[in-house]
Amino acid sequence: MLRKGGSKVGGMTPSSLTPCDPIFARADVRVPVTGGCVPGLNDAPAFTLTTPPRLRLPVLVAVPHAGRAYPPAVIARMRDPELAQLRLEDRFIDRVGVEIARATGAALLVANAPRALIDLNRAEDDVDWDMIEGGRPAQGANVVAPHASNRRSRSGLGLVPRRLPGSGEIWRGRLAADELEQRITGIHQAYHAALAAELARIRAEWGVALLVDLHSMPPLRAAEGEACAPVIVLGDRFGASCHHRLMGRALAHLEGRGYPAAQNRPYSGGYVLDRHGAPQAGVHALQIEVCRATYLDQRLSEPGAGLAMMAALLAELVREMGAEAALLSGGEGVLQAAE
Numbered sequence: 001m002l003r004k005g006g007s008k009v010g011g012m013t014p015s016s017l018t019p020c021d022p023i024f025a026r027a028d029v030r031v032p033v034t035g036g037c038v039p040g041l042n043d044a045p046a047f048t049l050t051t052p053p054r055l056r057l058p059v060l061v062a063v064p065h066a067g068r069a070y071p072p073a074v075i076a077r078m079r080d081p082e083l084a085q086l087r088l089e090d091r092f093i094d095r096v097g098v099e100i101a102r103a104t105g106a107a108l109l110v111a112n113a114p115r116a117l118i119d120l121n122r123a124e125d126d127v128d129w130d131m132i133e134g135g136r137p138a139q140g141a142n143v144v145a146p147h148a149s150n151r152r153s154r155s156g157l158g159l160v161p162r163r164l165p166g167s168g169e170i171w172r173g174r175l176a177a178d179e180l181e182q183r184i185t186g187i188h189q190a191y192h193a194a195l196a197a198e199l200a201r202i203r204a205e206w207g208v209a210l211l212v213d214l215h216s217m218p219p220l221r222a223a224e225g226e227a228c229a230p231v232i233v234l235g236d237r238f239g240a241s242c243h244h245r246l247m248g249r250a251l252a253h254l255e256g257r258g259y260p261a262a263q264n265r266p267y268s269g270g271y272v273l274d275r276h277g278a279p280q281a282g283v284h285a286l287q288i289e290v291c292r293a294t295y296l297d298q299r300l301s302e303p304g305a306g307l308a309m310m311a312a313l314l315a316e317l318v319r320e321m322g323a324e325a326a327l328l329s330g331g332e333g334v335l336q337a338a339e
Contacts, residue, residue, distance in 0.1 A: 022274050036190030038113045039069030039182040046113045046187040049194055053188070056105030057322030058206035058329070060198050061216045063121035065270060069112040077172050078116070085169050088115045088161060091296055092217040093302050097214050098313035104237035104318050106212075107198055109301070111191055118171070119159055121213075121270040125159045133174045158229055159188075192275065199276060199283050208329035210246065211285040212318055214274050219293045220266070230262035235269035235287035238328045240275025242284035249324045250286065253317050284325060288314070 015026040030053070036046025036252040066089060078084050094110045101108035111120055156163030160180065163169050195211075202209035220229040234250055236242045247263065254261040269277075269287035277285030290310060 007185050008245050018310065019173065026173055030136055034112075035194055036113070038069050038071065038117070039186055040073050043186075044069050044112065046110045046175060047191050047194060049107070049109045049198060050101065050145065051107040051198070051313040052105050054105075055107060056207065056320065057210075058121045058202050058208050058325050059104065059106040059210045059212060059318055059322040060195070060202060061097050061100055061106050061212045061214055061318065062109040062272070063090070063094045064098040064111045065090035065110045065115045066092065066097075067114040067117075068235060069094055070114055072200060072265050074117060078170060079165070079172055080170075084116060084164065084166060085114070085161040085164060086301060088170075090214075090298065091292060092117075092307075093214055093216040093290060093295075095303060096290065096295060096307060096311045096314060100212075100214075100318055102106070102313045103312070103315035104322065106204065106318060106322065109191075109195055109334040111187075113183075113187045113191075118187050119157075119161060120188060121272050122159045123275075124159065124184055124188060126271075127160070127180070128151050128156065128158045128162050131171065131174055132162065132180055133176050136291050137177065139177060143202065147159070154241050159184075193274075194244060195276060206329055207247070208282045210242070210321060210325040211272075211276055211283070212315075213269065213320070215267075215287060215289045216292045216295075217267065219291050221241055225258075227292075230260045231291040232259055232261045233263075233265070233267045233289040234261060235264050235267050235273065235289070236270045236285075237277065241269060241273040241279070241281050242286045242329055245328065246284055246286060246324055249320055250317060253320045257313065257316075259313065282329065284328075286321070290314070290316075 030050045031050075033049045034045035034047065035049070037043040038046055068085075070085070075081050095107055097110060100106065112121075160175060160183070169204065199209045199211060218235065219234075220230040220231075232254055232285060236246060236247050239247075251263060252263055267287065267289045269285070273285045273287055277283065292300045295304060295307040295310040296302065
């Protein structure tokens with residue numbers, strides 16, 4: 001369910017983006033639309049979608065891992081809430097996304113539900129059933145059951161994260177099966193339905209759509225032979241989720257501005273790109289991972305002095321990729337981008 005405005009409707013409360021945020025400073029810019037719900041938090045909306053009256057580029061910026069709407073019961077079940085939140089969140093990268101959208105006129109989809117509840121970059125069947133009460137459900141039960149667990153769920157980083165590398169278990173006790181189902185329907189399915197619908201809307205208007213899936217990463221170490229570690233990693237599922245011209249233009253843009261960047265290593269993208277990227281159908285998807293040291297403070301905990309600079313750099317990058325995407329569409333898309 002989607003609804004406009006920031007007021008409480010249908011038992012839902014305003015999202016983490018409110019009309020007080022900079023993106024809503026001018027009434028003629030855009031109106032937030034919220035949808036989904038966070039179980040255990042008075043059905044607070046799971047995500048916020050904002051679009052300008054007219055898109056200037058065929059771009060949707062999505063931020064799936066920066067949500068901070070934690071139900072009290074979830075915090076109470078964490079063994080170390082502060083550490084878990086710090087490690088799991090793409091800390092405040094949503095604020096970078098807000099600035100990108102304001103500067104470029106792109107659409108913006110921000111998840112308010114935190115990754116600790118459910119990982120929007122994992123498939124619905126990527127469940128570690130050892131952490132669910134009752135284990136794997138019987139065939140035909142009203143809970144999504146996987147055909148086979150994959151490496152991420154077995155390592156504790158599946159649909160609901162179970163453990164942190166180097167830190168151990170996140171939770172006290174197991175998660176009830178019905179709560180997992182509520183998270184899947186209220187957060188995961190609702191978010192991806194909204195994401196797909198907005199991409200389809202952009203594709204219908206422009207003849208093409210580009211999804212920029214925005215994340216952040218811990219500082220990387222320089223690989224052997226590298227002068228310095230990448231501060232931005234671009235992922236396209238090794239060429240499967242977007243046209244090679246988009247990746248080429250993005251890498252050239254960053255290199256021209258002196259920012260070390262890498263392609264697909266160590267992050268090539270995940271479920272979001274697999275599900276929504278369809279270059280042959282005119283829907284392109286590219287993941288951007290930003291080093292947290294570039295825009296957060298020294299503790300990698302709060303927004304730092306570099307946030308505005310990184311947002312400006314990425315806004316330029318989004319403009320470049322959006323213009324390239326419009327060229328891929330030809331016709332009306334090129335004319336709109338040129339206006």
